[in-house]
Amino acid sequence: MQYVSLITKEKELASLIHSDIDLLSLIRRFDIRLGFGDKSIEQICNSKGINIEFFLEIINIFHNQNYFPTAKLQNFPISMIVKFLKQSHAYYNEDMIPAIEELIYKLEWSGEDHERHLKILKKFFNDYREEVKAHTKQEEETVYPYTVFIEESCMENKNIEECYKKMQKYSITNYADEHNNIEEKLTDLKNIIIKYLPPSENQEVAVKILNKLFKLEKDLNHHAAIEEKILVPKILEMEKNLKDLNSSRKD
């Protein structure tokens, strides 16, 4: 049983941000800019050409910890979901991760340890940044275009042959199996800073880093849930339909 009060389209965007500042980084992904005035979510979505239902579901997922309406979300077109996921990638790669990196460079230790500790951390974070980049790049270049193509073909009942060929080369099950956990290094980094790294001289920087790491982790968890519980099952079903269609043709 869940007892959540959902955000509705009548809600003023300004008061929503007052009640949950974390949503600000989320609405930026819909290209909504500050200076909302008294406008409601509905008004802003209309003026920006944003799908209100989709916008509401996304902010409700991020706002309410236990809210994840799988069936409802699967009704939205893949292209819409993918567009949002890409915007999230940009937020991770261009905003969040550089900000954390900048903070890591500011950490200071006394004496000889400084250089050593910084070198270790820089190397670790560098690896992490590259891993996230590679992961998101692979999704944007291979996985997402594939899902959009499959959906389009299924909807318009065209390119079935080509779809089937693509499916034989790459299936969404590959993705589900390989969907490697970019959260693992993040969790390790949290533990390294909290438990194992000798305390830096400027603790306030370490605290800022941790705050950002926790925020990024939470965001990534939502992101992965959308991919694994919405994108994958949706495409799986379409693939199955295509397979059936293909085999019935041959008969």
Place this chain on the structure above:
Amino acid sequence: MSNTSFIIFEKSFLKRLGIISLIKEIKESEILGDYNSSDRFSSIIKNLKPNIVIINKEIYSNINQQVLKNLLLEYSFTLINISEIKEENSEQSDESHIYYDEEKSDILNKIDQAISQIRGHSKKKEKQNNEISQREKAILACVARGLTNKEIAEDLFISTHTVITHRKNIVRKLGIKTVSGLTVYAILNKIIDMTDLQEYR
């Protein structure tokens, strides 16, 4: 650390709802079920194996005390009674007891206490071996140097199976999963020298 699990027995729907929403505020807690009577009490406990049972006094009095005793022994859960008013010279002073007219903070304190008691028990068992052993240090050094499980096994004259077991234990003890994370730990704790690693030069 796994979640602390709760089961609630309370007649009134509204009160049950209240207790549920309170428990939901507690970190790492989960509610396995909520019931309005003592029907099937034994089988519920046996099947769900809760850590904490919050139970209304009236429902509590309907349960055969011998049955309850045996269940407590076998499944070692903590009972928290909940009732209207404090009875003077109540006999169950050693059991947790919450009252409907208490403030949120008092109730949460009592539940917290019950949780930390349970955690205390399980922690003692875990604590004993959270130190990294010499053998594990040797394996950590190999992992940091980028060796595969097979290479480590050959280096240390042990089976690959043993290497895997050691690695699992290291990950559990340190809370670090990835090779790069383990490498950082190994360097910080001088298990390996940074200059020995190609990528840090």
